[in-house]
Amino acid sequence: xxxxxxxxxxxxxxxxxxxxxxxxxxxxxxxxxxxxxxxxxxxxxxxxxxxxxxxxxxxxxxxxxxxxxxxxxxxxxxxxxxxxxxxxxxxxxxxxxxxxxxxxxxxxxxxxxxxxxxxxxxxxxxxxxxxxxxxxxxxxxxxxxxxxxxxxxxxxxxxxxxxxxxxxxxxxxxxxxxxxxxxxxxxxxxxxxxxxxxxxxxxxxxxxxxxxxxxxxxxxxxxxxxxxxxxxxxxxxxxxxxxxxxxxxxxxxxxxxxxxxxxxxxxxxxxxxxxxxxxxxxxxxxxxxxxxxxxxxxxxxxxxxxxxxxxxxxxxxxxxxxxxxxxxxxxxxxxxxxxxxxxxxxxxxxxxxxxxxxxxxxxxxxxxxxxxxxxxxxxxxxxxxxxxxxxxxxxxxxxxxxxxxxxxxxxxxxxxxxxxxxxxxxxxxxxxxxxxxxxxxxxxxxxxxxxxxxxxxxxxxxxxxxxxxxxxxxxxxxxxxxxxxxxxxxxxxxxxxxxxxxxxxxxxxxxxxxxxxxxxxxxxxxxxxxxxxxxxxxxxxxxxxxxxxxxxxxxxxxxxxxxxxxxxxxxxxxxxxxxxxxxxxxxxxxxxxxxxxxxxxxxxxxxxxxxxxxxxxxxxxxxxxxxxxxxxxxxxxxxxxxxxxxxxxxxxxxxxxxxxxxxxxxxxxxxxxxxxxxxxxxxxxxxxxxxxx
Numbered sequence: 001x002x003x004x005x006x007x008x009x010x011x012x013x014x015x016x017x018x019x020x021x022x023x024x025x026x027x028x029x030x031x032x033x034x035x036x037x038x039x040x041x042x043x044x045x046x047x048x049x050x051x052x053x054x055x056x057x058x059x060x061x062x063x064x065x066x067x068x069x070x071x072x073x074x075x076x077x078x079x080x081x082x083x084x085x086x087x088x089x090x091x092x093x094x095x096x097x098x099x100x101x102x103x104x105x106x107x108x109x110x111x112x113x114x115x116x117x118x119x120x121x122x123x124x125x126x127x128x129x130x131x132x133x134x135x136x137x138x139x140x141x142x143x144x145x146x147x148x149x150x151x152x153x154x155x156x157x158x159x160x161x162x163x164x165x166x167x168x169x170x171x172x173x174x175x176x177x178x179x180x181x182x183x184x185x186x187x188x189x190x191x192x193x194x195x196x197x198x199x200x201x202x203x204x205x206x207x208x209x210x211x212x213x214x215x216x217x218x219x220x221x222x223x224x225x226x227x228x229x230x231x232x233x234x235x236x237x238x239x240x241x242x243x244x245x246x247x248x249x250x251x252x253x254x255x256x257x258x259x260x261x262x263x264x265x266x267x268x269x270x271x272x273x274x275x276x277x278x279x280x281x282x283x284x285x286x287x288x289x290x291x292x293x294x295x296x297x298x299x300x301x302x303x304x305x306x307x308x309x310x311x312x313x314x315x316x317x318x319x320x321x322x323x324x325x326x327x328x329x330x331x332x333x334x335x336x337x338x339x340x341x342x343x344x345x346x347x348x349x350x351x352x353x354x355x356x357x358x359x360x361x362x363x364x365x366x367x368x369x370x371x372x373x374x375x376x377x378x379x380x381x382x383x384x385x386x387x388x389x390x391x392x393x394x395x396x397x398x399x400x401x402x403x404x405x406x407x408x409x410x411x412x413x414x415x416x417x418x419x420x421x422x423x424x425x426x427x428x429x430x431x432x433x434x435x436x437x438x439x440x441x442x443x444x445x446x447x448x449x450x451x452x453x454x455x456x457x458x459x460x461x462x463x464x465x466x467x468x469x470x471x472x473x474x475x476x477x478x479x480x481x482x483x484x485x486x487x488x489x490x491x492x493x494x495x496x497x498x499x500x501x502x503x504x505x506x507x508x509x510x511x512x513x514x515x516x517x518x519x520x521x522x523x524x525x526x527x528x529x530x531x532x533x534x535x536x537x538x539x540x541x542x543x544x545x546x547x548x549x550x551x552x553x554x555x556x557x558x559x560x561x562x563x564x565x566x567x568x569x570x571x572x573x574x575x576x577x578x579x580x581x582x583x584x585x586x587x588x589x590x591x592x593x594x595x596x597x598x599x600x601x602x603x604x605x606x607x608x609x610x611x612x613x614x615x616x617x618x619x620x621x622x623x624x625x626x627x628x629x630x631x632x633x634x635x636x637x638x639x640x641x642x643x644x645x646x647x648x649x650x651x652x653x654x655x656x657x658x659x660x661x662x663x664x665x666x667x668x669x670x671x672x673x674x675x676x677x678x679x680x681x682x683x684x685x686x687x688x689x690x691x692x693x
Contacts, residue, residue, distance in 0.1 A: 030380025037213065037384035041206055041391070065302065065634055067204055069309045073316025074211035075204040075300045075396075076111070081214060081324065082159075082393030083167035083386055089324060090332030091363035094343050097239070097260030097333065098665060099274040101325035105263075105665075106283065108318045108658050110291040112651055115314030117561060118292045119301050121475050123310070124558040124565070126635050128302070130295050130471075131408045136572065137474050137559040138482035138551065141412060146489065147467065148408035151295055154459070155401045159296075160394065160437050164188075166363075167390040188434050191394040203395045204303060210388030215320075217378075217385035218327035224373055225334035236261055239333050240675055241682040242340040246347045250690060254346030256336075258675045263665040269525035276666070278527030282461065285534040286527075289464035293471040296400040306634060308643040315650050322661070328366070335365035342368065398433055402426035461526040462500040465534035466492025473541060475561050484545030492537035499529055564637060 092100040127133045131147040229235045240256050247254055257273075259265045264276035291297055304310035336343040343365050345351040348358040355361040370382045406426040411417065417425075469492070470485045503526070506517040515522050557566045639647075670678075683689065 027376045027379075029377035030383065033377060033380030034383055034387075037387065040209055065631060066305050067303045067309070067313075068305060069312030069316060071204045071208045072300055072304045072309060072313030073320065075207035075392075076297060076313060076317035077320045078207035078211045078214065078388070078392035079296060079300060079396035080107070080393075081389055082163045083389045084162045085324065085328055086366050086386060086389055087166035087363050089328045090335070090366035091360075093329035093332030094336040094365035095360065095362040096273055097257055098263055098325065098329055099259070099265060101329050101665065102263045102274060102279055102662070103283070103287075104321050104324040104329075105658055105661055106279075106287050107291055108321045108654065110284075110287050111314040111318045111321070112654060113288065114292045114298065114301060115311040116651065118471070118475065119298070119310055119314075120307060120564050120637055121559065121561055122298065122302065123307060124635055124637055126558075126631070129404055129407045130293055130298055131404065133559070134470075134474065134485070136570075137555060138480075138485055139555060140482050140486075143470075143482065143486050143489065144408055145412060146486075148404045150463070151404055152401055154463075155296075155397050156433065156436055159397050160433070163390060163393050163397075164437065167386060185438060188394070188437055191391045191398065203399050204300065206395060207392045210392045211320075213381075213388045214385050214392075215323065215327070217381045218323075218331075220378060221370060221374065221382065222327050222331050222334075225331050225338075225369060228373060229334055229337050235330070235334060235337065236669060237678065238337045240670065240678050242336045242344055243679065243682050243686065244341045244344045244346060244350070245686055246341070246345070246350050247683075247686070247688055248346060254344060255679055256344075258670075258672050259668055260333075261665075261670065262668040264662065265666075269528060270523060275525055275527065278525050278531065282465075282525075282527035282530035282534070285468045286460035286464040286530050288468040288472065290460060293467060295404055296396050299400050299403060300396075306639070307637050308639050308647060311647050311651075315647065315654060318654050322657075325665075331369055332362075332365040335369040336362070338373070339365075339368060398430045401433055402429045405429045458500075458503070458526050461530040462496035462503075462533075463493065465530045466496065466537040469534050469537040470541060473538060474559075477545075478556050478560055478562070479545055479550055480541065481545040481548045481551055483548045484541040484543075487544050488537045488541030491540050492533055495536065496533055499526075499533075558635070567636070 089100060122130070122133055125133055125136050127136060129148070131144040131151075134147060135141060135144040226232065226235070229238055239260060242256060244254055259272070263274070264279060265274045266272040267275045267277050269275050269278065301310045301313060304313055341350070342354045342361055345354055345361050351361050352358050355364050371379060374382060403426065406422050406429065410422065410425050414421070466489050470489055473480050474485065499520075502518070502521055506521055509515050509517070552571075554568075554571050556563050557568050557570045558564055
């Protein structure tokens with residue numbers, strides 16, 4: 001992935017030279033598009049306020065578990081695709097070709113692993129959060145607290161930061177606003193309002209709306225881009241010769257990769273940025289963490305009204321993950337073809353003149369394509385697309401982070417907290433997250449998306465494999481103990497942390513610089529390292545589990561894949577009953593000694609209760625009773641026969657499709673000799689006949 005993002009502030013003179021003034025200003029119709037978008041988003045948020053059970057813990061944090069498959073699938077997609085995808089994924093396509101699309105196809109498969117393997121266990125165990133599952137599976141609190149705290153740290157300092165920064169890049173170029181704080185604060189406040197008031201219901205409904213906005217707008221961009229370059233076949237050839245006019249003497253830096261049109265590449269990490277064994281064996285465990293055991297993703301699937309709808313959501317999201325290659329990566333490559341001197345720049349001074357970065361301008365690929373080539377009105381639509389990516393990602397993070405803090409950390413200190421207290425704590429924590437995000441803005445400015453952006457790309461390889469290993473073993477291996485899981489996690493964490501520190505300390509040299517890093521850094525690709533880290537964690541966990549006492553039999557009930565249908569009573573089932581009882585108490589009307597409802601509350605109390613969904617009416621109690629009965633039915637994992645047939649048929653088709661696509665896009669349509677000939681001809685045309693390929 002590229003190591004530099006584009007500078008936030010560009011002078012007017014530089015912008016004029018770069019073609020960003022005049023024809024790129026937003027018109028009245030662009031502004032109208034943005035206004036309509038905001039009206040629709042607020043409408044979706046207001047609609048969510050009318051949904052029942054918003055004032056209960058399950059209703060607020062898990063949308064009452066009443067969502068059908070389409071909103072679940074749309075939310076899974078929208079929660080994943082943030083503004084960093086439109087900036088970073090397109091930038092990677094511009095810099096290195098379609099290889100980065102392998103991450104998207106990988107998600108297509110792992111979403112089904114979530115739906116058919118992990119999710120049935122999580123639903124059957126009756127948990128609200130993923131760290132809570134480890135407490136039910138192993139007992140004790142230390143693994144639960146560790147995973148909750150680690151997730152919150154990652155949310156705050158990677159996901160929120162990168163999303164805000166990359167979104168601000170696009171907004172500043174589109175709106176010509178020099179105040180970074182204003183752009184980011186407006187985004188934060190709008191997303192916080194939606195999450196605070198409506199909970200996960202509002203998040204999923206707005207995600208569904210934003211899903212269609214993102215897809216529709218992005219499809220228009222890629223169609224317009226293909227019209228400009230002459231189609232897919234022309235793009236393949238033109239991309240390989242998209243060489244900037246100013247090159248470094250006697251250097252091949254700046255030339256498109258020979259394997260640009262190959263997805264899974266040479267196994268040798270010294271010549272390949274996407275070695276296929278490393279991707280299949282190393283990236284897979286890291287991605288299992290994100291797609292199968294990360295709260296932000298799994299929480300959307302847990303909100304489904306049944307296992308069948310949850311699996312339908314993962315299938316729908318899986319098919320939509322085919323799109324980013326075509327609507328994000330390829331437009332980035334198109335942008336390099338149309339702007340080879342700017343997007344493909346390699347001379348540091350030239351890059352700085354174009355985008356304020358000495359290393360690369362590839363991350364400006366998508367914004368420049370949108371602002372230069374889209375007609376009046378559509379630039380406003382694409383601004384809405386970027387806002388959708390930012391908001392859907394941030395609302396998902398805020399909701400999931402507040403869920404983790406409330407259910408895993410706050411409940412540790414207040415185990416018998418009532419539902420109303422938990423809801424207010426979750427909302428207050430969202431405000432704290434907003435405050436931390438605003439305070440983080442100066443750090444975002446100073447990093448300019450450089451090392452911070454690299455960190456978000458490789459963080460999974462350093463910290464995720466141990467988590468993926470422990471969750472996988474917990475679900476499939478009954479003998480796994482709490483001590484084995486904890487010390488496996490700790491060992492993997494410290495090993496990964498050491499490698500990450502070394503990686504960032506030495507840094508990756510520029511193309512024209514010698515690589516003097518230690519061999520363990522220079523020659524061991526981070527995906528290969530992820531493979532080693534996964535198996536190191538698993539082996540240590542096995543050894544420690546074998547030499548410690550096995551877990552109690554009752555802890556395995558409905559907490560492993562092989563016991564998910566076991567309906568025997570667990571010793572901790574009383575805790576769930578007490579939690580549901582708290583829901584009833586919070587919804588019970590206040591009665592006098594004679595059994596009549598007390599004097600109605602004052603108007604401002606009624607307004608407060610309406611705003612936050614607190615309802616003490618008898619009807620609310622009936623709704624909570626119905627919701628609790630529904631929760632019991634969900635944990636039984638009941639599916640109709642015809643549902644299983646339909647879902648399993650689609651599952652087989654999507655897995656076959658994934659295999660076909662990986663194979664098709666991993667076959668290079670050009671031989672090495674053909675690429676060298678094309679590039680040599682272009683170099684002669686540019687006056688660089690001395691550069692030998």
